[in-house]
Amino acid sequence: MSEPPRFAEWLLRRLVGGRDADAVAGDLRETLEARGGGRLWYWRQAVSCMAVRFSLYRRSLPGIGTDFSRALRRIRRNPGYALTAVLCLALALGVNTTLFSFLDSRYFRRLPVPGADRIVSISRERASFCTSRQYFAIRNSLHTINAAAVMDSGDPLELGRLGLSAWVESVSPNYPEVLGLGTVLGRWFGQDSASAAEPPVVISYRFWKTRFGGDPEVLGKQIRIVDKFHWVVGVAPAQFAGTIPPMVIDLWVPLRAPGGRATVNLVARLAPGATLANAAAEIRVIAARLRASDPRNDELASPPLVEPHMGFVWRFQRNFFLPVLTLLSAVSGIVLLIACVNVANLLLSRAAVRQREMAVRQSLGASRARLFRETLAEGLVLAAGGLALGIFLGYWTGRTIELVLPSVPYAMYRGLRLGIDWRVAMFLAAAGALCAVLFSLPPAFANSRGNLSPSMKGVDARNSRQREIYSVAQVALSLTLLIATGLLLRALDRVQHIDPGFAYDHRAYISLRDEAQNPTLFSTLLDQARQIPGVEGATAAWGVFPNTGGGCAAVAHGEKSRDLISNLVDPSYFDLMRIPIVKGSGFAPSGSFTNAPQVIVNEAMARAFWPGQDPLGKRLWFGPECTSDGKEAIGTVIGVARDAKLQSLGEQPEPLYYLSRFEDRGNGFYSLIVRTTGDPREWVQPLVSLVERNGGNVRIYKSGTLDAAVAESLWEVKWQASLLGAIGLLAIVLASIGVYGVVACAVAQRTREIGVRMALGAVPLDVQWMVLAHGLRITAIGIAVGLLLSAFTVRLLRGFLYGLSPFDPVAFAGASLAWIVIAIFASWYPARRATRVDPMTALNYE
Amino acid sequence: MSATYLGEFEQIVLLAVLRLGEKAYGVPIRAEIENRAGRKVTVGALYGTLDRLEAKGLVHSWFADATAQRGGRSKRYFKLLPAGVEALSGSKAVFDRMWEGLHV
Numbered sequence: 001m002s003e004p005p006r007f008a009e010w011l012l013r014r015l016v017g018g019r020d021a022d023a024v025a026g027d028l029r030e031t032l033e034a035r036g037g038g039r040l041w042y043w044r045q046a047v048s049c050m051a052v053r054f055s056l057y058r059r060s061l062p063g064i065g066t067d068f069s070r071a072l073r074r075i076r077r078n079p080g081y082a083l084t085a086v087l088c089l090a091l092a093l094g095v096n097t098t099l100f101s102f103l104d105s106r107y108f109r110r111l112p113v114p115g116a117d118r119i120v121s122i123s124r125e126r127a128s129f130c131t132s133r134q135y136f137a138i139r140n141s142l143h144t145i146n147a148a149a150v151m152d153s154g155d156p157l158e159l160g161r162l163g164l165s166a167w168v169e170s171v172s173p174n175y176p177e178v179l180g181l182g183t184v185l186g187r188w189f190g191q192d193s194a195s196a197a198e199p200p201v202v203i204s205y206r207f208w209k210t211r212f213g214g215d216p217e218v219l220g221k222q223i224r225i226v227d228k229f230h231w232v233v234g235v236a237p238a239q240f241a242g243t244i245p246p247m248v249i250d251l252w253v254p255l256r257a258p259g260g261r262a263t264v265n266l267v268a269r270l271a272p273g274a275t276l277a278n279a280a281a282e283i284r285v286i287a288a289r290l291r292a293s294d295p296r297n298d299e300l301a302s303p304p305l306v307e308p309h310m311g312f313v314w315r316f317q318r319n320f321f322l323p324v325l326t327l328l329s330a331v332s333g334i335v336l337l338i339a340c341v342n343v344a345n346l347l348l349s350r351a352a353v354r355q356r357e358m359a360v361r362q363s364l365g366a367s368r369a370r371l372f373r374e375t376l377a378e379g380l381v382l383a384a385g386g387l388a389l390g391i392f393l394g395y396w397t398g399r400t401i402e403l404v405l406p407s408v409p410y411a412m413y414r415g416l417r418l419g420i421d422w423r424v425a426m427f428l429a430a431a432g433a434l435c436a437v438l439f440s441l442p443p444a445f446a447n448s449r450g451n452l453s454p455s456m457k458g459v460d461a462r463n464s465r466q467r468e469i470y471s472v473a474q475v476a477l478s479l480t481l482l483i484a485t486g487l488l489l490r491a492l493d494r495v496q497h498i499d500p501g502f503a504y505d506h507r508a509y510i511s512l513r514d515e516a517q518n519p520t521l522f523s524t525l526l527d528q529a530r531q532i533p534g535v536e537g538a539t540a541a542w543g544v545f546p547n548t549g550g551g552c553a554a555v556a557h558g559e560k561s562r563d564l565i566s567n568l569v570d571p572s573y574f575d576l577m578r579i580p581i582v583k584g585s586g587f588a589p590s591g592s593f594t595n596a597p598q599v600i601v602n603e604a605m606a607r608a609f610w611p612g613q614d615p616l617g618k619r620l621w622f623g624p625e626c627t628s629d630g631k632e633a634i635g636t637v638i639g640v641a642r643d644a645k646l647q648s649l650g651e652q653p654e655p656l657y658y659l660s661r662f663e664d665r666g667n668g669f670y671s672l673i674v675r676t677t678g679d680p681r682e683w684v685q686p687l688v689s690l691v692e693r694n695g696g697n698v699r700i701y702k703s704g705t706l707d708a709a710v711a712e713s714l715w716e717v718k719w720q721a722s723l724l725g726a727i728g729l730l731a732i733v734l735a736s737i738g739v740y741g742v743v744a745c746a747v748a749q750r751t752r753e754i755g756v757r758m759a760l761g762a763v764p765l766d767v768q769w770m771v772l773a774h775g776l777r778i779t780a781i782g783i784a785v786g787l788l789l790s791a792f793t794v795r796l797l798r799g800f801l802y803g804l805s806p807f808d809p810v811a812f813a814g815a816s817l818a819w820i821v822i823a824i825f826a827s828w829y830p831a832r833r834a835t836r837v838d839p840m841t842a843l844n845y846e
Numbered sequence: 847m848s849a850t851y852l853g854e855f856e857q858i859v860l861l862a863v864l865r866l867g868e869k870a871y872g873v874p875i876r877a878e879i880e881n882r883a884g885r886k887v888t889v890g891a892l893y894g895t896l897d898r899l900e901a902k903g904l905v906h907s908w909f910a911d912a913t914a915q916r917g918g919r920s921k922r923y924f925k926l927l928p929a930g931v932e933a934l935s936g937s938k939a940v941f942d943r944m945w946e947g948l949h950v
Binding site: 019020022023024025026027028029030031033034044045046047048049050051052 | 871872873876888889890891893894909912915916917919920921922
């Protein structure tokens with residue numbers, strides 16, 4: 001007698017399942033015995049059964065149309081509950097839409113040009129790819145790519161008058177050809193343009209609309225960029241905003257012909273048939289050649305990056321936002337979870353109402369799978385509704401944010417596109433489907449429960465217990481969000497009261513660059529600035545909050561230099577900025593350029609370089625890479641200045657050294673800072689006129705007041721706190737709907753009991769308290785769980801808190817208290833309704 | 847009532863079930879098809895078709911209690927429902943009309 005192969009039989013039982021598998025296995029065994037063996041035959045038959053089991057037909061679920069039409073009919077009959085569910089989902093999905101379109105624009109979106117998937121960007125980790133001279137030398141030898149050079153201005157450039165500025169890309173003549181760009185009006189500049197007497201400029205569509213009012217006669221008009229007139233020759237296509245998103249480029253000018261050490265990155269189109277790997281290999285060879293030709297240039301040591309042109313080009317920006325985005329994703333994920341729990345609760349309470357119907361149908365022969373599928377179909381319909389409305393909400397939120405963005409102080413945010421493309425749509429569809437499954441499973445199980453008798457009798461405690469647990473989870477999750485928001489708000493409050501370590505009130509500044517590097521110019525400007533009526537003092541410094549300069553130094557000759565922050569200041573700087581010299585003395589009021597400069601260090605540097613020692617008189621070695629003239633220098637520490645904030649109010653003190661502007665050449669960049677008697681804003685214009693009177697070679701980069709600069713540095717944390725606050729608020733609204741729903745449903749189910757109590761003489765206040773206590777009990781457990789949960793999760797916030805402890809008791813207590821108040825309100829209405837129950841109606845109920 | 851369209855294999859399976867009457871379960875159905883139509887049928891294909899016919903309401907199936915034979919596995923028996931008989935005779939009528947007057 002031949003035995004069937006065990007494993008095949010086991011598989012059959014596993015994959016086909018149920019009595020079907022049993023019957024099939026029996027048939028196979030019987031036939032096997034009859035034909036007297038044949039393992040191979042058995043396997044073939046078993047596999048055919050499994051194949052049929054997983055075939056499309058079996059999976060396409062016959063009768064699926066009926067499931068959906070029934071679901072729709074049920075929703076039509078109770079539009080109220082469906083509307084609530086759809087709204088909850090839409091709010092949560094809307095938040096996720098906006099957030100994901102933000103992520104999309106930052107990491108995945110391609111340039112709006114034809115064949116954008118063939119565009120690659122070529123740069124380096126910490127430097128530009130090459131100089132423009134090198135670009136012009138290599139560009140004709142490239143085989144795998146057609147590359148255009150792009151030099152961004154780094155900062156917006158002044159357009160003639162102060163206060164008008166624009167982002168400019170200097171590009172090689174093949175730029176439009178590489179990107180496949182046309183124009184709306186006019187043409188792009190050609191090969192001859194760079195040296196032309198009338199340098200051309202192409203303006204962006206946005207610039208054309210806003211600055212020229214869409215004037216069709218714009219061609220041939222002049223634009224003064226910094227100090228040079230350019231003639232408008234064309235208007236770029238409407239969607240195109242340059243190759244360094246999120247920066248929105250306004251103007252394109254020709255890259256000056258082979259000259260100078262201006263550095264460029266490349267944007268290139270892969271040649272037909274070439275792949276990214278081909279291009280990367282070719283660029284590596286070119287980079288090695290460049291490095292060999294200029295071995296002293298450290299910038300060329302950084303390895304070249306050849307990447308598809310996607311999202312934001314600057315790597316540091318992509319990395320910079322990672323923590324914030326992770327936080328936001330987590331938060332909006334939690335909101336979505338809360339919404340799902342809400343809908344699950346709603347469906348469960350519907351299931352409670354319909355449990356007798358379900359039990360009756362089941363006893364009449366409806367299969368459990370059938371009831372399960374019907375509930376799932378209902379969930380899918382609700383999710384589809386929520387998704388449609390959610391995308392709509394998300395779209396308009398995105399549009400609204402886009403409208404607000406231009407007023408944001410950071411250029412990085414201004415060019416954000418929050419539109420919805422297929423990636424966003426796909427993500428949301430997936431999120432919606434996941435939600436549907438998440439929130440339909442519990443009610444589906446409830447509806448298809450095997451044991452019928454409690455349902456038939458109309459008493460089933462399991463269902464309401466399950467809903468209470470969900471409600472607890474909601475309270476816990478939203479409490480976590482509320483605590484996180486509270487922490488961020490507290491951190492904001494704290495950071496606003498941080499002492500920056502320098503005086504910033506009544507101080508205006510203007511940032512300049514003297515291209516001729518005339519050593520006496522800034523002395524003249526300072527003298528004249530001091531003569532302006534209302535100016536009580538003036539000083540000059542290389543770096544003004546929040547801009548800093550780099551530097552490096554070693555404690556002993558031959559040791560490796562440490563990267564540091566440096567500032568080149570006028571001797572009057574410490575007095576005017578109210579940064580006390582805590583030890584030693586300040587700089588002498590004059591001096592000459594030397595390779596033995598006097599140095600003032602801050603306390604952090606004194607601690608880091610000479611721990612436990614007196615820093616005065618100590619030596620600092622500046623290697624050639626650390627000085628502005630490329631020669632070695634040995635400095636002597638003559639004083640220690642108190643630590644002051646350099647880049648943000650939240651930072652820890654960092655080592656910094658000061659040099660006197662009389663002893664170091666610098667690179668022509670200086671900011672004039674004046675102390676004023678009145679509102680410093682009124683002294684900005686006089687400073688501008690002063691500079692304009694004095695120099696043909698002076699560029700104005702920026703002007704403003706120090707208190708505005710300090711306030712601007714807080715914008716980031718305000719933005720984070722308010723965004724998280726908004727999402728947290730949404731979570732609270734959703735969760736309080738949840739608590740309300742559970743308490744209200746419990747009241748409805750206990751109508752009879754309440755009626756009996758009232759008939760037996762219970763006072764309305766007792767009944768009210770009973771209902772209220774139910775809501776509060778759920779909330780109390782939720783708060784306990786939420787506090788525990790928060791204790792783990794708030795650690796993730798540490799990087800955002802500016803030194804505030806993540807276990808800040810005020811935030812924890814405040815959030816818990818807020819939830820108790822919310823719970824009282826959410827339970828109040830059902831409690832009131834409970835006391836209105838008429839005992840007679842209640843007893844006749846059902 | 848709209849006529850139910852039957853594929854060729856479906857007709858063969860239904861006819862086999864009809865021929866076997868009380869004894870129609872997996873093994874004899876396959877044997878009947880093999881003997882009469884000369885077709886080798888896998889168990890998967892047969893049960894797939896029978897499931898489909900049941901879903902269309904043409905056959906009815908039930909599980910008989912397990913016996914000591916065939917490793918204690920139960921048998922799944924099939925029976926034609928009136929709709930199945932009707933569908934079969936409808937199909938036959940179609941072929942009869944198409945063949946009428948033809949000699950090949």
